[in-house]
Amino acid sequence: MSNFRETNIEELRHLVSERALSGETMLLNMGPQHPSTHGVLRLLLELDGEIVQNCIPDIGFLHTGVEKNMESKTYQQAEVLSDRLDYMNSLGNNLVFCLAVEKLVDLDVPERAQAIRVIMAELTRISNHMLWIGTSALDLGAMSLFMYALREREMILDIFEMCSGQRMMTTYIRPGGVWRDVPPEFDKAVRDFTNIMPKRLDEYETMLTKNILFLERTVGIGVISQEECIRYGITGPILRGSGKAYDLRKVRPYSGYELYDFDIPTRTGGDVNSRYQVRVQEVRESVKIIVQALNKMPGGPVRSNNRKFVPPPRSEIGVSMEALIHHFKLWTEGFKAPAESVFVTAESPRGEIGVFLEGDGGPNPYRIHFRTPSFVNLQIMPQLTRNRFVADVVGIIGSIDIVLGDADR
Amino acid sequence: MDAILQSAVVFLKETYQSRENEYQGQVTVLLAMEHLIDALTRLRDEFSFEMLEMETAVDYWPQISPRFHIVYQLCSLQHNIQLRVRVPLDGNSPSLPTIEGIYPNANWHEREIWDMFGIRFDGHSDLRRILMPADWAGHPLRKDFPLGYEEVQFSFNFDEISLRKPKPGK
Numbered sequence: 147m148s149n150f151r152e153t154n155i156e157e158l159r160h161l162v163s164e165r166a167l168s169g170e171t172m173l174l175n176m177g178p179q180h181p182s183t184h185g186v187l188r189l190l191l192e193l194d195g196e197i198v199q200n201c202i203p204d205i206g207f208l209h210t211g212v213e214k215n216m217e218s219k220t221y222q223q224a225e226v227l228s229d230r231l232d233y234m235n236s237l238g239n240n241l242v243f244c245l246a247v248e249k250l251v252d253l254d255v256p257e258r259a260q261a262i263r264v265i266m267a268e269l270t271r272i273s274n275h276m277l278w279i280g281t282s283a284l285d286l287g288a289m290s291l292f293m294y295a296l297r298e299r300e301m302i303l304d305i306f307e308m309c310s311g312q313r314m315m316t317t318y319i320r321p322g323g324v325w326r327d328v329p330p331e332f333d334k335a336v337r338d339f340t341n342i343m344p345k346r347l348d349e350y351e352t353m354l355t356k357n358i359l360f361l362e363r364t365v366g367i368g369v370i371s372q373e374e375c376i377r378y379g380i381t382g383p384i385l386r387g388s389g390k391a392y393d394l395r396k397v398r399p400y401s402g403y404e405l406y407d408f409d410i411p412t413r414t415g416g417d418v419n420s421r422y423q424v425r426v427q428e429v430r431e432s433v434k435i436i437v438q439a440l441n442k443m444p445g446g447p448v449r450s451n452n453r454k455f456v457p458p459p460r461s462e463i464g465v466s467m468e469a470l471i472h473h474f475k476l477w478t479e480g481f482k483a484p485a486e487s488v489f490v491t492a493e494s495p496r497g498e499i500g501v502f503l504e505g506d507g508g509p510n511p512y513r514i515h516f517r518t519p520s521f522v523n524l525q526i527m528p529q530l531t532r533n534r535f536v537a538d539v540v541g542i543i544g545s546i547d548i549v550l551g552d553a554d555r
Numbered sequence: 556m557d558a559i560l561q562s563a564v565v566f567l568k569e570t571y572q573s574r575e576n577e578y579q580g581q582v583t584v585l586l587a588m589e590h591l592i593d594a595l596t597r598l599r600d601e602f603s604f605e606m607l608e609m610e611t612a613v614d615y616w617p618q619i620s621p622r623f624h625i626v627y628q629l630c631s632l633q634h635n636i637q638l639r640v641r642v643p644l645d646g647n648s649p650s651l652p653t654i655e656g657i658y659p660n661a662n663w664h665e666r667e668i669w670d671m672f673g674i675r676f677d678g679h680s681d682l683r684r685i686l687m688p689a690d691w692a693g694h695p696l697r698k699d700f701p702l703g704y705e706e707v708q709f710s711f712n713f714d715e716i717s718l719r720k721p722k723p724g725k
Contacts, residue, residue, distance in 0.1 A: 157689075160681060206686035206690050214695055218702055316574060376605050378631060390632075397635055398715040484580040489609065489628050489639060491697050500609055500628065517609035517628070 149289040161202050166192050171199055178207050184281060185550030198539060201531040203524055208554040220480030220509045220548060221247050221321060229315040231516060232552035234277060235494050237270040242492040247321045249488045251481065253455050257444045259323035260402040265336065265439050268432040273302040274495040275425050282544035283306055283354060286363045287483040291353055298333065299344055301339050308335060322456035323449035336440060340433050347429055364419035368530040368542040371416060382497025384546065386412045387420035394493040406438045418545040432526050455481045460532055480509035494519055496547050520552035558580065560636045563602040567594060583639040588651050591642055595657050599677060603628040604638060609660035610665065612672045616698040620645045650675035671696035
């Protein structure tokens with residue numbers, strides 16, 4: 147076994163106050179193995195009694211070298227890793243990866259595939275918010291909500307399994323479209339879900355929104371202003387909870403979001419409660435988008451006809467020599483992308499997820515970088531927790547909604 | 556191209572002799588390192604690029620001059636425009652000034668670049684590794700860093716493989 151190296155207080159001297167060095171305030175590790183840190187996040191807290199003086203987040207425990215690994219894979223192979231980044235938003239990651247590849251090689255996507263992508267991305271958003279509402283309420287002491295919220299999440303995962311054969315790591319969205327068309331039962335399953343979801347949300351709201359215990363733990367906790375958010379690059383529900391109606395689905399529409407009618411919920415409190423309310427309203431808006439997309443789902447193919455990038459259907463391979471060659475070339479060599487770079491963004495449940503993709507004329511990404519919302523949003527932990535109780539740190543971590551796979555990549 | 560973005564690009568071209576490249580409607584500006592702080596400050600204050608969306612690096616090894624590009628993705632919420640600034644960098648122990656003073660969220664991005672590419676940021680308030688362990692040797696996203704693999708150990712060859720396993724800090 148290797149020798150463990152101990153971290154010395156001298157290394158952190160520039161981060162903690164003088165009082166910590168003399169022993170007047172206490173340095174306490176919260177995590178990495180702590181149930182309320184939602185993964186493996188370590189917070190080094192400087193405490194004066196029970197008041198947090200400073201908070202130093204330490205990440206990287208879940209670093210898996212996704213960016214390095216992708217450099218040695220073809221574009222189709224690399225997509226599989228994108229699911230594993232933010233494992234609560236796997237289809238959203240597929241979507242933004244595919245949008246980046248499509249932009250780099252200039253590939254068209256049929257309208258039906260775009261509608262399916264929107265439905266899948268919104269279902270993922272709801273499933274993420276369901277898990278979030280369950281775990282965050284659990285952190286604040288509302289035990290029962292977790293089981294209810296996971297019941298709805300289970301319905302969504304069943305829909306994913308129906309379409310792709312997988313519950314979480316689906317890789318269903320592919321460059322140039324989706325893997326295959328949705329099955330006939332899809333429409334009914336999604337409609338059943340969208341009929342149930344608003345009623346279930348009302349139930350959750352009766353449990354939390356006016357619950358005096360919940361309000362006392364959330365109102366006025368972890369306040370951040372709109373200007374501070376923009377300075378720190380914070381996006382998503384945190385920015386919208388501070389009063390700025392900034393949603394990439396409206397601002398820079400992708401995958402046909404401009405066709406649907408929905409609102410951007412905002413609150414002006416900037417505290418934990420505002421973020422909770424924004425997320426609950428977002429679920430309602432997502433349900434609206436899904437219903438609209440289902441109602442005007444166009445017919446036609448679900449994959450691009452550009453054979454240089456998208457493999458031909460199985461039925462063609464038996465009768466067309468050219469189709470066989472394309473199939474063989476695409477699955478052995480992959481497709482080539484020009485030596486240019488693109489940066490493509492999408493709205494993940496946590497905020498802005500971006501992919502910086504640079505090609506070199508070959509079939510592998512020369513450099514790929516994920517701008518992940520958890521990584522950027524986690525930076526404001528010191529500002530949010532200063533002069534709050536340790537118990538509030540738990541609620542604040544929940545309200546940022548971090549996924550450590552997303553932050554550590 | 557958007558009129559405000561156009562004026563920002565023309566301004567950078569005339570003031571700092573930068574070069575521009577447009578691909579798929581996305582504008583990239585190539586800027587020399589000595590103008591970086593000045594140019595980004597003025598882009599933020601005069602052209603309202605309030606947000607740093609992303610900062611990362613690209614390694615062009617074995618090319619040495621320039622070996623790296625630092626990529627800054629700026630965004631203006633007010634005008635809904637984006638601009639990418641690239642700064643070329645030479646050599647094997649490169650360094651450039653930090654932009655933490657202009658965009659505070661560059662702090663972690665620059666720590667990640669130091670961790671992954673070994674590029675130093677002068678004046679950075681907290682330049683420690685962020686993703687890799689503190690005693691890790693090397694900078695993984697450099698192109699001359701091997702991808703590596705781990706040998707599977709079985710009971711009959713456990714000790715033999717343990718001997719040649721890489722150990723942190725060596």
